[in-house]
Amino acid sequence: MARRTGRRPGNPDTREAILAAARAAFAERGFDAASIRAIATAAGVDPALVHHYFGTKEELFRTAMAMPIDPAQLLPGVLAGGPEGVGGRLVRTFLGVWDSPAGTPAVALLRSAVSNEWMARLVREFLVTQVLRRVLDHLDIDPVELPLRGSLVASQLVGLAMMRYVIRLEPVASADPETLVAAIGPTVQRYLTGDLD
Secondary structure: OOOOOOOOOOOHHHHHHHHHHHHHHHHHHHHHHOOHHHHHHHHOOOHHHHHHHHOOHHHHHHHHHOOOOOHHHHHHHHHOOOOOOHHHHHHHHHHHHHOOOOHHHHHHHHHHHHHOHHHHHHHHHHHHHHHHHHHHOOOOOOHHHHHHHHHHHHHHHHHHHHHHHHOOOOOOOOOOHHHHHHHHHHHHHHHHHOOOO
């Protein structure tokens, strides 16, 4: 029996094949270097089918990571007040997501990232390309400083998530979110816009 070639028909397995190829591509090459065309080729489908199922590359990335939130919808509120106070608004928004029902799958992702290098790469790509880059691009920062500033902010936010939601260190685990915003927001602000010397 001759094997059929060409585009795979739209069946229930097609969506999962695209997601598996996307996860592998994002983990191996990162968000920026992974292309829809390469993901489609790995999944054995036409690139138009990837767009049909997932829309944009950002939406494919979020779905592949099973991310329950869309940073593009949340970050305008963080950036709305300008550079002053952006650290506090970022921490407040971060806690708002993690304290909501969306926080449960986020905790699962964080736990997985700690024990699985492949998942760690995906979480790292999500933080850098979908959150930190979007914030840092709106601030007047020397491009040479962007990687360090972004890494420092990530260390603060991921450390907060680990202590509050995974390790559940008291009193951080049960603290009122505004207490944490007041304590951590100024540090995040300094990492974003302050003197790092």
